[in-house]
Amino acid sequence: MSSDIRVVRSTCDRQENRSLASEPQAEPVVFVVFGASGDLATRKLMPALYDLFICGRLPETFCVLGAARTQLSDEHFRRAAEQGLQADSDRDLSRLDEFCDRLYYQAIKYDSRSSYDTLAGKLASLEKTKGIGGNRVYYLAVPPTLYTSIVENLGKSGLAEQGDKGIGWRRIIIEKPFGSDLNSALYLDRAVHEHFDEDQIFRIDHYLAKDTVQNVLVFRLANAIFEPIWNRHFIEHVSITASETLGVEQRAGYYEQAGVIRDMFQNHMLQLLALTAMEPPTLFEAERVRDEKVKVLRSLRPLPKDKLHDHLVLGQYGPGNLEGKTLAGYRQEPGVAPDSLTATYARMQLFIDNWRWRGVPFYLTSGKRMTRKKTEIVVQFKEVPHSVFNNFLGEHSTANRLVIGIQPDQSISLTFQTKSPGVGFQLQPVSMYFDYKSDFAQTPKLDAYAKVLLDCLLGDQLLFWRQDGVEQSWSFLTPILEGCETCPDRADRLQIYPSASAGPDVLL
Numbered sequence: 001m002s003s004d005i006r007v008v009r010s011t012c013d014r015q016e017n018r019s020l021a022s023e024p025q026a027e028p029v030v031f032v033v034f035g036a037s038g039d040l041a042t043r044k045l046m047p048a049l050y051d052l053f054i055c056g057r058l059p060e061t062f063c064v065l066g067a068a069r070t071q072l073s074d075e076h077f078r079r080a081a082e083q084g085l086q087a088d089s090d091r092d093l094s095r096l097d098e099f100c101d102r103l104y105y106q107a108i109k110y111d112s113r114s115s116y117d118t119l120a121g122k123l124a125s126l127e128k129t130k131g132i133g134g135n136r137v138y139y140l141a142v143p144p145t146l147y148t149s150i151v152e153n154l155g156k157s158g159l160a161e162q163g164d165k166g167i168g169w170r171r172i173i174i175e176k177p178f179g180s181d182l183n184s185a186l187y188l189d190r191a192v193h194e195h196f197d198e199d200q201i202f203r204i205d206h207y208l209a210k211d212t213v214q215n216v217l218v219f220r221l222a223n224a225i226f227e228p229i230w231n232r233h234f235i236e237h238v239s240i241t242a243s244e245t246l247g248v249e250q251r252a253g254y255y256e257q258a259g260v261i262r263d264m265f266q267n268h269m270l271q272l273l274a275l276t277a278m279e280p281p282t283l284f285e286a287e288r289v290r291d292e293k294v295k296v297l298r299s300l301r302p303l304p305k306d307k308l309h310d311h312l313v314l315g316q317y318g319p320g321n322l323e324g325k326t327l328a329g330y331r332q333e334p335g336v337a338p339d340s341l342t343a344t345y346a347r348m349q350l351f352i353d354n355w356r357w358r359g360v361p362f363y364l365t366s367g368k369r370m371t372r373k374k375t376e377i378v379v380q381f382k383e384v385p386h387s388v389f390n391n392f393l394g395e396h397s398t399a400n401r402l403v404i405g406i407q408p409d410q411s412i413s414l415t416f417q418t419k420s421p422g423v424g425f426q427l428q429p430v431s432m433y434f435d436y437k438s439d440f441a442q443t444p445k446l447d448a449y450a451k452v453l454l455d456c457l458l459g460d461q462l463l464f465w466r467q468d469g470v471e472q473s474w475s476f477l478t479p480i481l482e483g484c485e486t487c488p489d490r491a492d493r494l495q496i497y498p499s500a501s502a503g504p505d506v507l508l
């Protein structure tokens with residue numbers, strides 16, 4: 001049973017209708033996309049830039065310079081972008097030509113210095129002819145193995161220089177993963193910092209720009225009633241789940257090396273944990289918010305090496321059935337070793353050693369090929385300290401539960417006890433339910449990628465990882481990964497679960 005929450009719509013309307021003039025405006029810029037021929041560039045970046053363009057969030061004087069090994073003319077690049085944009089039949093394509101006129105392409109070799117000299121020439125010429133002052137974003141939409149090479153070449157070619165030389169700002173966006181363990185993350189960081197300062201570096205986790213993710217802090221900190229009970233005195237445990245129905249798809253090459261902990265825990269899961277557990281910052285501002293998130297990551301209790309599997313369940317999807325269709329197991333997927341021990345599912349119990357959370361278990365669960373696609377945060381409250389209804393019920397009453405749906409359900413529900421109607425005396429849990437999509441009728445115009453790109457153009461790093469956060473997350477996870485990957489009974493520890501199921505049978 002559920003009861004709706006009525007949204008006072010005028011508030012939403014006021015914000016939606018707020019004039020763009022009151023919003024900060026991005027400055028003229030060249031957006032350089034390394035790996036412009038790839039999947040991310042075509043499927044996510046071009047649509048995000050186009051969506052920003054048509055809703056007036058990009059300056060008239062901007063252009064995109066695609067760079068990759070594939071030999072393409074500007075015209076070919078434009079047609080490829082066009083096709084990517086046309087793939088979404090709901091998209092307003094009325095300004096497609098105008099947008100595509102701003103796209104250019106330069107074939108490069110990522111590791112060749114002379115390519116960067118050519119690139120510098122093309123950039124200078126574009127900036128001159130288009131009247132763009134020299135602001136540049138470099139987006140690394142390439143496999144992570146290429147990051148250091150590109151960064152070094154940008155630096156050595158003088159393309160990272162900015163600031164007091166009056167040549168415009170230079171920012172670099174680095175895609176996840178930021179390393180594959182603590183050492184590789186530190187190595188990458190040293191390479192990037194050799195040429196870019198921290199305020200030029202934008203480590204992207206587009207997940208953080210989802211409205212429902214941002215709403216975690218709003219819910220907690222813009223309402224007076226939740227924060228006082230957001231602690232070990234009232235909360236029994238917290239579960240954060242990100243399950244998907246998809247398997248590894250075309251990403252076996254990457255996934256075989258990564259597995260679920262590197263793919264999901266190092267970034268999205270720990271970010272959701274940090275948002276749920278952090279202390280209120282004094283202001284909603286990049287450094288203060290990121291300071292508080294880092295404190296949470298620093299307070300994570302290391303999992304005990306000798307009892308790792310008391311706190312961690314690993315699984316891998318086997319064959320299964322969905323609506324009469326046979327689904328291949330992970331080891332049968334193209335590009336996956338037939339004896340692969342890569343985990344596609346993990347459930348971790350962890351504790352935050354600070355005053356607020358001492359003793360409250362946090363369960364982080366993520367898996368592929370599960371029954372449902374769902375990302376949610378469940379806050380399970382404690383039972384009432386003394387049930388006055390025990391003489392009627394003879395049992396404990398169900399404790400309150402708050403569920404924050406991140407995707408695809410974008411919702412918040414709070415369950416509580418009510419008396420069932422009628423002469424008898426029975427309690428029944430019901431829930432108050434808020435649904436983003438139906439209660440805020442206008443679907444959000446900008447997706448998460450568009451929002452983070454805009455933030456980068458505006459120089460706002462709030463939604464981006466700071467280096468100390470990356471280091472803390474790897475400091476926590478690297479010993480766990482080493483423990484799992486060198487464990488003598490690694491194969492026995494990996495539970496094979498059927499595709500399209502709820503995951504392994506044996507849980508924590």
Ligand code: NDP
Pocket residue numbers: 035036037038039040041044068069070110140141142143144146175176177
């Ligand atoms: P792709 O595999 O599509 O690679 C992007 C481009 O990089 C390719 O078009 C290719 O361009 C070049 N490239 C690929 N492999 C090599 C290689 N071995 N050596 C040299 N160049 C190569 O990657 P994606 O676009 O999927 O992802 C880019 C980055 O974004 C990755 O770091 C990924 O982890 C991250 N990411 C991707 C997401 C997605 O949805 N795709 C989501 C989140 C993160 P060319 O040959 O023309 O140079």
